[in-house]
Amino acid sequence: MNQSIKSFVRARTRLSKLNRFLLNNSPSASFCKVEHFESFDCNQSSDKRILEIGFGDGENLISSAQNNLNFFFFGVEVYEMGVANILKSMETNGISNVKIILGDVKEVLEKNSVEDYFDEILIFFPDPWPKRKHNKRRLVSEDFLFEIKKILKKDGVLIIKTDWKEYAEEIEQNVKKVFGRYKKSLDKKSNLVTKYEKIALKENRKITSFETY
Ligand SMILES: C[S@@+](CC[C@H](N)C(=O)[O-])C[C@H]1O[C@@H](n2cnc3c(N)ncnc32)[C@H](O)[C@@H]1O
Numbered sequence: 584m585n586q587s588i589k590s591f592v593r594a595r596t597r598l599s600k601l602n603r604f605l606l607n608n609s610p611s612a613s614f615c616k617v618e619h620f621e622s623f624d625c626n627q628s629s630d631k632r633i634l635e636i637g638f639g640d641g642e643n644l645i646s647s648a649q650n651n652l653n654f655f656f657f658g659v660e661v662y663e664m665g666v667a668n669i670l671k672s673m674e675t676n677g678i679s680n681v682k683i684i685l686g687d688v689k690e691v692l693e694k695n696s697v698e699d700y701f702d703e704i705l706i707f708f709p710d711p712w713p714k715r716k717h718n719k720r721r722l723v724s725e726d727f728l729f730e731i732k733k734i735l736k737k738d739g740v741l742i743i744k745t746d747w748k749e750y751a752e753e754i755e756q757n758v759k760k761v762f763g764r765y766k767k768s769l770d771k772k773s774n775l776v777t778k779y780e781k782i783a784l785k786e787n788r789k790i791t792s793f794e795t796y
């Protein structure tokens with residue numbers, strides 16, 4: 584997988600002291616930075632393991648974790664502010680069935696050594712990189728999906744949503760090549776509307792969802 588082309592630009596926001604503290608002192612059971620990541624693993628027994636990639640502000644992750652206490656969730660995100668906010672929310676709400684990894688998911692997948700591990704993997708509204716010269720930055724490439732397929736259980740499900748028509752076409756080609764079997768839906772109702780889904784709805788963009796099986 585090409586790790587040198589980044590699917591994100593690091594934000595230059597200054598973190599508050601509290602946020603910096605959370606990123607440096609959160610317990611290892613619930614948080615790690617990619618440089619310390621070794622592999623996905625959780626010692627707790629859980630009915631399902633779910634991974635959300637690029638969770639942004641983390642509203643879906645928090646709500647899903649609170650509503651499914653017998654599931655274990657992993658979230659990977661590069662956006663420090665989003666990670667600090669979710670760590671705060673996990674602490675305030677006593678959420679212990681989530682582990683957050685701060686860093687580039689491609690690096691996380693390079694380091695990971697477990698396969699057939701997740702029941703569900705979610706990628707909601709990956710950055711569309713609409714300018715043609717930036718298309719290479721799109722996360723959901725064929726190579727990336729091959730890596731995702733390795734960590735998904737044989738009967739696991741990958742769900743991807745996008746509001747960008749051209750990206751939806753590219754994702755469909757890649758999903759077809761790598762997974763073969765998938766369902767495609769237009770404007771499917773979500774259990775929880777994320778920040779970027781809200782923007783898409785406000786700007787009247789159609790939402791395409793892919794679900795492999
Ligand atoms: C458009 S936002 C969508 C956020 C959220 N899923 C939502 O629906 O509101 C895309 C998110 O993916 C994250 N992201 C992009 N590339 C990533 C990567 N390689 N590893 C981890 N997160 C990434 C960005 O930081 C950003 O928060």
